[in-house]
Amino acid sequence: MATDIRASSYPADRKRRKLRVAIITENFLPKVDGVTRTLARLLDHLNAEGHDAIVLGPETGVREYAMHPVVGTFGVPLIVYPGLKLNFSRPRFIRRLQQFKPDVCHFVDPIWLGAQMLFVVQRWMPEVPCVSSYHTNLPTYATLFGMPWLESTMWSLSRNLHSKCEMVFCPSNSTRAMLEEKGFKNVKIWSRGVDTTMFNPQARDDNLRASWGCSPVAADGKPQQGQGAIQLAQKLGLSPKASVRSSTTSPNFGPEDESFIRTPPIGPVSPLSTPHFSPPPAYTSLNDIPDLAGGTAFALPPPVLPQPFVHRYESMDASAGQGKTVLLYVGRISWEKNIRLLIEAFRQLPTPVRSKAKLVVVGDGPARADLTRLCNKLGLDATFMGHQKGTRLAAMYASSDISAFPSHTETFGQVVLEALACGLPVVGLHAQGTSDLVTPGRTGLLLDVAKAAKAGVSGSAPSTLSSRRASGDSFNGKLASDASTSPLALTPRSRPPYDRRSSSLKPARNAPGLATPIPTAADFAAAMSPGTSAFTACARSYSMHLERLIRDQPLRAAMGRQAQAEASRKTWWDAMDAVVLGYETVIEKRASSNLSDEELERMRDRQCKTAPLTGVWVRVSIMLYLLAFVLFWRYMVG
Template sequence: MKVALVAESFLPHTNGVTHSLLRVLDHLAARGDEAVVIAPEAPGAPESVAGAPIIHVPAVGWPGYKDVRVALSTVRGVARILEDVRPDVVHLASPFMLGWAAVRAAADLGLPTVAIYQTDVPSYAASYRAPWGEPLLWARVRNIHRAADLTLAPSTAAMRQLEDLGVDRLRLWPRGVDTVRFNPAHRDDALRARWSPRGEVVVGYVGRLAPEKRVDDLAVLADLPGVRLVVIGEGPEGPRLRRALPGAEFAGFLGGGELARAVASLDVMVHPGELETFGQSIQEALASGVPVVAPRRGGPIDLIDHGSNGFLYTPGRLDHMAEAVAALVENEDMRLLQGAHARVSVEGRTWPRVCGALTAHYARAIAERAVAP
């Protein structure tokens, strides 16, 4: 089949949306399918990836995120591109701005659309001091996904969220994880010795340093005895968080093998964000044999089996978060057992298997569009 992937964000900006798209492109190339990516223009953006050409549309930078690009393309502009590409199906990756234009353009052209819900953009409004905008943003999300032929949600919580909006034609499609790259075998003793020279238990966070991630919540762990806090990632909150957590090790942005070694070298991971539709960094920590502590909300509910591969705590109850971390810090046998369970819990979630399910969803959308009145 020929697939047009409409990416709300793409290389060189790296995030969960980009990561998923890269795995999908690899899978389509391996199958012998044809793919084209439509994405916002950005300095340093590639012209092709995994054999798929990239068609760039006009875009502007987002305030506070210099690397994030917001597409300005119109419905007519996207329709012209789709008419030239002539795909069998249009994949809408975390659609919002460009995706809204694309779903309407595809409808005008009679092309089937599969929308991937990935980011809880409306709930970010309060974190960015614009709570008044949340109803408008939810209206956009509802309109996009009700217009799509099929919507794929990454977790059961995300499915309920969309169902409450009145979105139908909805299926569960979780994300995959590279269990070779993220593996307990990559634990690095030299790195650990640098992080915890006195043998402290290494408790870490992995992800963007942004308001909605609530990295400030790690402050309740700063005084736990025998703990060394490590923060892996970068973002607009970086300078402020370095001041707020002066005793933590800030490793900055890591990728590739460096990231895999760093994650495997943690003893416990804490993911305090409460707006996760899935939680890819949680899944990568689990694959690395690291138990995870996260709030009982959104994507983590599907990933963390409370008491087996980590702990879930009541959102907002930072005392419960601290108690869960303290239990793992103080009980090495529990920590190691949960780490072993963590690895087993995600071993079947490989990207080839997950992407195989995606292409089956493509085929379903194409078939249903073919028989639609």
């Protein structure tokens, strides 16, 4: 398998050349999605490192980003996917490219505009190397939108376009495996990072939780006062030894001491430590955290508070009255994100559990109105926050308890990484992207859709968790062998009772994803069709994963600490510089790099004088074409 490009492999004493990078993209700001956010990060990185770039893409009104010029073109709206357009090349693109004299051309998800510009660059600028990046599973969307016959054609087109480039970037190992299986060559990993100064547990906002109706409730039915810091301590897995400043008093709380909400020093790991209420590592040193001792998933430092206080919060069941558990979905609100599975799973939660849970949906999209009506019809406690970004988005992550991400069309899943960085365990699917980030039983739970659907179709009778333990089977965090056999085989009437004895999960493997193969797009499409027995089984299994974490606050806290530690190791600088290293690699391989600077400059000057699709005759032809179009339009209107 091809090796990855890593920024750490670059010689520290080697002076790096200044690069000129042309980026051709089908999609750009102000439309916000995973692709545009990644491009924005790349442009910021290129500017910070002293490189020049130019962006050629759809007309959005943006003329410059991060000191780099942006050139737009017209497009035709795509009916089946609102917000996207089929963009067309224009002569100005070619002139600007030749004036810019790029060292490398980067094609982002080439499919329409990229196909046109690939031909132009390789025809009139053959000395410029080309790279591409794969961000969106467009062939998969063909199946999801009811056109499975188009998927093979889309794969052929995509493979052909990417094969014309000397290097193909993709964001995750699971996506690379899928692309290589489809015949893609020279695929390299271009991962993603997270800004831990923004996305971290300390961004928690208890006023935000109060607006969601999720604050703790006192005996008189009113929200408790002075509980914000206590909730933050619970979020971080801390056991306070003093209360926050508040008007309320208690024998165990001092009125002035708030030291328990501060990050404690890192202490030695004790075999006598409890996994329930222990301090997390310091946020400034997470990159150097060693593996946990003895291979135990949650062997943590000893508690910082006396035992009497621990007893007060030892039981964090959904019925314990500690405020509602917030399930957070962040992403585009469209049906291809499989959000219907989350709604159905939330509906199937046992009534006592669902009454203590709150679903918060962050994002916008074409399905938002339909989804809102569906939640109202089902009587679900759900709040829609719309599109959010920056510190406001970080506060929503940190103020929640569980990240629910049911999408199976991702190539990376940036929102999953952001949720992990904020200390949220993730309940997702065993699919591309998500499986590269979530370690089952350690940082979240994953649903094996193939096993769940098969069990739903066969109608096999499952055993309960308690009966499995009685027979000698161990229930651990490796869902491929436990949670993906007993729970996944459930029918709507056979949910096993919750067993708190299995709350301390011990994963058999400390690697992201499950050991089983990731299902194909056709498998997902068949299993995620509402109304089928397979969908019902998947929804019930996903509901059980949610229930497990809703009931078990100590397990959530332990997973959250590990999730935050692992996510904080992924930096944006390393992720973006991997692309720059790829640029340098393909430039060095090109024969044009052997030319002297004077020879290369003379060659580019000659190309500018013989620019294609320019000149008097081309302009006259364009004017005649536009005139004919106007006359035709007036004739049709008249």
